[in-house]
Amino acid sequence: MQPDGELRGDGVHVGGDARQRFYDSRGYGRPLGGNAISLTPLEAAHLLFRGDLGAVTVDGETLGFEAFFVHAAAAGDRFAVRFLVYSDLRDRGFYLSPTREGWPGHNRQGGADADFIVYERGASPPDGAIAHRLRVVGERESIPAAGIDGTTLAIVDEESDLTYFETQTADPTGGTDYDPPADLAGVLLEDRVVVWDAPAGLYDRGFYGRPLSGRAATIDGALQLSLLEAAYLAERGSLRLDETLALAGTTDDANGAGDEADDAEGTADAIRRRGRTVEGDRFARRLRTYTDLRERAIVPKTGFKFGADFRTYLDVETVEDLPHSEHLVRVIEPDHAFVPRELSLDVRLAGGVRKRMVFALTDASSIDYRSVARITP
Amino acid sequence: MQPDGELRGDGVHVGGDARQRFYDSRGYGRPLGGNAISLTPLEAAHLLFRGDLGAVTVDGETLGFEAFFVHAAAAGDRFAVRFLVYSDLRDRGFYLSPTREGWPGHNRQGGADADFIVYERGASPPDGAIAHRLRVVGERESIPAAGIDGTTLAIVDEESDLTYFETQTADPTGGTDYDPPADLAGVLLEDRVVVWDAPAGLYDRGFYGRPLSGRAATIDGALQLSLLEAAYLAERGSLRLDETLALAGTTDDANGAGDEADDAEGTADAIRRRGRTVEGDRFARRLRTYTDLRERAIVPKTGFKFGADFRTYLDVETVEDLPHSEHLVRVIEPDHAFVPRELSLDVRLAGGVRKRMVFALTDASSIDYRSVARITP
Numbered sequence: 001m002q003p004d005g006e007l008r009g010d011g012v013h014v015g016g017d018a019r020q021r022f023y024d025s026r027g028y029g030r031p032l033g034g035n036a037i038s039l040t041p042l043e044a045a046h047l048l049f050r051g052d053l054g055a056v057t058v059d060g061e062t063l064g065f066e067a068f069f070v071h072a073a074a075a076g077d078r079f080a081v082r083f084l085v086y087s088d089l090r091d092r093g094f095y096l097s098p099t100r101e102g103w104p105g106h107n108r109q110g111g112a113d114a115d116f117i118v119y120e121r122g123a124s125p126p127d128g129a130i131a132h133r134l135r136v137v138g139e140r141e142s143i144p145a146a147g148i149d150g151t152t153l154a155i156v157d158e159e160s161d162l163t164y165f166e167t168q169t170a171d172p173t174g175g176t177d178y179d180p181p182a183d184l185a186g187v188l189l190e191d192r193v194v195v196w197d198a199p200a201g202l203y204d205r206g207f208y209g210r211p212l213s214g215r216a217a218t219i220d221g222a223l224q225l226s227l228l229e230a231a232y233l234a235e236r237g238s239l240r241l242d243e244t245l246a247l248a249g250t251t252d253d254a255n256g257a258g259d260e261a262d263d264a265e266g267t268a269d270a271i272r273r274r275g276r277t278v279e280g281d282r283f284a285r286r287l288r289t290y291t292d293l294r295e296r297a298i299v300p301k302t303g304f305k306f307g308a309d310f311r312t313y314l315d316v317e318t319v320e321d322l323p324h325s326e327h328l329v330r331v332i333e334p335d336h337a338f339v340p341r342e343l344s345l346d347v348r349l350a351g352g353v354r355k356r357m358v359f360a361l362t363d364a365s366s367i368d369y370r371s372v373a374r375i376t377p
Numbered sequence: 378m379q380p381d382g383e384l385r386g387d388g389v390h391v392g393g394d395a396r397q398r399f400y401d402s403r404g405y406g407r408p409l410g411g412n413a414i415s416l417t418p419l420e421a422a423h424l425l426f427r428g429d430l431g432a433v434t435v436d437g438e439t440l441g442f443e444a445f446f447v448h449a450a451a452a453g454d455r456f457a458v459r460f461l462v463y464s465d466l467r468d469r470g471f472y473l474s475p476t477r478e479g480w481p482g483h484n485r486q487g488g489a490d491a492d493f494i495v496y497e498r499g500a501s502p503p504d505g506a507i508a509h510r511l512r513v514v515g516e517r518e519s520i521p522a523a524g525i526d527g528t529t530l531a532i533v534d535e536e537s538d539l540t541y542f543e544t545q546t547a548d549p550t551g552g553t554d555y556d557p558p559a560d561l562a563g564v565l566l567e568d569r570v571v572v573w574d575a576p577a578g579l580y581d582r583g584f585y586g587r588p589l590s591g592r593a594a595t596i597d598g599a600l601q602l603s604l605l606e607a608a609y610l611a612e613r614g615s616l617r618l619d620e621t622l623a624l625a626g627t628t629d630d631a632n633g634a635g636d637e638a639d640d641a642e643g644t645a646d647a648i649r650r651r652g653r654t655v656e657g658d659r660f661a662r663r664l665r666t667y668t669d670l671r672e673r674a675i676v677p678k679t680g681f682k683f684g685a686d687f688r689t690y691l692d693v694e695t696v697e698d699l700p701h702s703e704h705l706v707r708v709i710e711p712d713h714a715f716v717p718r719e720l721s722l723d724v725r726l727a728g729g730v731r732k733r734m735v736f737a738l739t740d741a742s743s744i745d746y747r748s749v750a751r752i753t754p
Contacts, residue, residue: 066573066599073566080566139681140568140655157681158603160569160587189450189457191517192537196443210537222443226535278517304516304534307722345684345722352729 002054004062011038012056022047027095027124030103040098041072042079042086049087078138081156082115085136088154088162092377094118096134097125109133112151118377132377142337145361149370152377155340163344164377170358170369172327174298174314178206180233185242186225188270191278193230195239198223207299207316208233226302227275227283228290234268235291241267282331284364289331292360292367303328306349309360327358327371334361334368347372379431381439388415389433399424404472404501407480417475418449419456419463426464455515458533459492462513465531465539469754471495473511474502486510489528495754509754519714522738526747529754532717540721541754547735547746549704551675551691555583557610562619563602565647568655570607572616575600584676584693585610603679604652604660605667611645612668618644659708661741666708669737669744680705683726686737704735704748711738711745724749 003021005012014022019035022028028047029037039047047053048065055062058071073079089096096118097105104126105117110133118132119125132152137143139157148167155163180202186195194212195202198221202208209223225233233239240263275283286309293300293312300310308328315323328350336359350357351374361368380398382389391399396412399405405424406414416424424430425442432439435448450456466473473495474482481503482494487510495509496502509529514520516534525544532540557579563572571589572579575598579585586600602610610616617640652660663686670677670689677687685705692700705727713736727734728751738745 070564070566070571076567078567080569138568155681157679158568158605159679159681160589160601160603161679161681163682187447189447190453190455191515191535192457194447212537224537226537228535302534302536302538304532304536304538304718304721305540306725307718341681341684344681345726348683349722349726349729352726 002052004054004057005039005044006057007041007059008038010041012041012044013038014053022052027097027104027119040100040103041068041075042082042098045069045072045083046087046090078136081138081160082136084156084160085134085154085162086116089116089118089134089377093121094131094377095124095128105130110150112149113147114151118152137340139340142339143343145332145336145338145359145370146334148338148372152375155344157340164375165343165347165372166375168371170356170371172293172298172312172314172358172369173296174293174312176297176299176313176316178316180206180208180236180238182238184233184239186230186239187243188230188241188274191227191274193225193227193239193241193271195221195223195225197221204319205316207301207313207319207322227271227278228287231268231271231275231287232291232294234264234271237264239267240264241270281364285333285362286331288362288364288367289329289360292362293329300329301325303330306353306355308346308350308357311355324354326355328353328355329358329360331360331362334363334366336361343372347374379429381431381434382416382421383434384418384436385415387418389418389421390415391430399429404474404481404496417477417480418445418452419459419475422446422449422460423464423467455513458515458537459513461533461537462511462531462539463493466493466495466511466754470498471508471754472501472505482507487527489526490524491528495529514717516717519716520720522709522713522715522736522747523711525715525749529752532721534717541752542720542724542749543752545748547733547748549670549675549689549691549735549746550673551670551689553674553676553690553693555693557583557585557613557615559615561610561616563607563616564620565607565618565651568604568651570602570604570616570618570648572598572600572602574598581696582693584678584690584696584699604648604655605664608645608648608652608664609668609671611641611648614641616644617641618647658741662710662739663708665739665741665744666706666737669739670706677706678702680707683730683732685723685727688732701731703732705730705732706735706737708737708739711740711743713738720749724751 003014003016005014015036017035018037019031023031023037028043029039056068096116097103099106099109099114108117112133114133115136116134118134119128120131123129134152137155149169153165184195186193208229209225212222212224290300299313299316303309303311306328309331310329311325312327313325347357356371358369358371380391380393382391392413394412395414396408400414405420406416433445473493474480476483476486476491485494489510491510492513493511495511496505497508500506511529514530514532526546530542561572563570585606586602589599589601667677676690676693680686680688683705686708687706688702689704690702724734733748735746735748
């Protein structure tokens with residue numbers, strides 16, 4: 001015979017042997033005096049759903065699961081989606097506590113904006129080891145990127161299916177060891193730079209640019225650099241724009257390179273201006289990310305085919321013998337809020353090509369990395 | 378000994394046996410009188426690149442490939458990216474004509490906004506069979522969705538790598554044969570609807586909703602419907618919201634269901650209002666798409682895990698024996714312009730899970746479908 005409960009204030013009071021039956025052995029509720037406990041409405045609904053609680057009395061009416069569920073959901077606060085996640089994790093064998101004043105573990109969120117503290121399997125509230133600080137998100141909510149660090153996201157889609165994402169601060173480092181030469185000269189052509197006589201190592205060892213070649217012909221040493229690669233090389237003093245490589249009277253004046261572009265600083269200015277013209281503010285954020293990755297001895301190349309800003313190679317010896325690329329990097333602003341569906345798209349694609357999805361949060365000066373991966377709890 | 382050319386106006390004039398050597402046998406340029414031909418600067422640059430043309434004289438100066446390329450690119454008009462695509466297709470064995478007044482085939486674009494007419498392998502300008510009406514797009518340009526129908530897109534990314542997408546009008550049809558019953562009653566709970574006593578066929582045969590169940594328990598017949606599923610069922614007269622399923626005094630008044638929601642029309646209104654509240658105008662466009670797909674005897678389910686609006690099942694007999702889902706559908710407005718990187722993301726993911734990427738262009742009344750797939754020409 002299952003016990004019944006009674007809604008008192010914002011908790012469901014259960015007497016009898018409830019403490020032993022629900023709290024001590026399975027981590028539900030918080031102990032009151034004697035053997036009584038108080039359950040959150042969510043916990044009570046779950047126990048009704050399982051048939052472990054018989055009914056809950058609300059304002060003198062005795063409610064079964066359906067009526068109590070509708071009653072509790074009518075209060076809003078995402079009751080329905082939180083119920084789905086709570087039940088799923090219970091089914092997976094976890095004990096978990098709602099982060100609610102007075103409930104066990106409510107002070108263990110560790111700064112995260114969590115709905116539940118999920119204990120490791122075999123661990124119990126209030127002091128057991130924590131597996132997840134879990135945040136429930138409906139697919140129509142948005143998720144501030146800056147706040148996800150270290151939380152587990154449980155996203156409930158419009159058809160009530162669940163997807164779990166683990167988030168972490170990332171600190172990628174590589175082992176690529178190549179110094180580009182200091183005397184490269186290039187021509188700015190629309191949104192790329194051509195270096196006609198690049199030394200072989202620039203591409204083969206540093207993985208800068210792409211040879212201007214086809215099946216039928218290769219112009220020996222001609223490399224096309226992206227604007228990001230060119231700006232980075234110019235900023236470190238390796239590249240200058242050389243307008244004498246163009247015909248007199250036919251230079252691309254719109255590039256703003258002008259007279260000062262034949263030194264490295266003028267070159268960097270000219271390329272950044274072009275980047276800003278074709279890409280707006282995004283260019284500075286992407287250049288910040290490109291530069292930071294290079295400084296971490298990582299080689300960033302375009303992630304276009306994967307819909308990302310970059311794919312990264314941690315340890316390039318030669319382009320002939322390229323390692324698997326480890327990360328996809330998307331550059332976002334620090335105040336970016338994820339749309340769950342777009343996050344799902346990025347993370348799914350990265351998983352499908354055995355890469356880790358990393359977001360670079362940058363305003364073009366500071367930069368932080370967050371990785372997001374799908375998990376099965 | 379290769380012939381030389383001379384820039385005259387906007388064409389490069391080549392004399393000698395140029396007609397036979399370049400036009401008749403390989404489809405370059407347009408014939409002038411006698412054996413002379415005129416090449417576009419793009420064609421001339423490519424022939425210089427291959428070493429098939431010795432030099433081109435421009436204003437009395439004799440230019441090799443590099444100087445001529447810089448000269449031609451300085452005129453803008455995406456010369457560099459068009460050159461990359463032109464060269465790649467030539468290397469792949471295609472003859473192709475720039476869509477330029479007076480050049481062969483220039484009137485064969487068929488309404489498309491094409492840069493090149495690409496002939497089938499073995500076919501020649503001006504009348505040969507057409508393989509692609511090809512449009513060159515730099516990754517920083519945008520692509521109006523309404524205009525892509527039947528074109529092949531050659532996207533040049535920032536590192537000068539190429540991706541080809543084939544676009545088509547799509548007309549998906551399915552063979553799912555299930556009529557939902559006319560007497561479903563549900564409760565609107567935030568952004569979903571629960572039907573407590575759904576007949577088994579609603580889920581098992583019609584693939585509507587998702588059972589409210591866990592590993593430990595199933596409430597027999599309880600289905601959670603998405604707002605889209607519920608709105609569709611209400612619009613066809615199958616579902617009404619029944620507030621008596623909720624406790625008196627605890628109904629969710631914010632749903633606007635009120636008194637009139639106990640008939641199907643009032644139910645449809647109430648659900649659409651809720652959809653608009655949680656999703657804005659997008660809800661009407663997505664409902665239009667959901668409805669159109671159901672009317673095509675296709676079952677749409679959420680595409681959340683793939684970052685899309687829907688995945689579709691063409692022919693559902695039973696949910697137990699579900700076929701592979703064939704399409705991912707993203708709902709966009711008719712005036713939507715694709716960002717190439719986002720298009721690349723969608724198409725890449727769809728390809729990775731063996732589905733076809735389809736875009737539903739709808740303003741919530743009319744609807745058109747376009748499919749996009751990556752190809753290797």
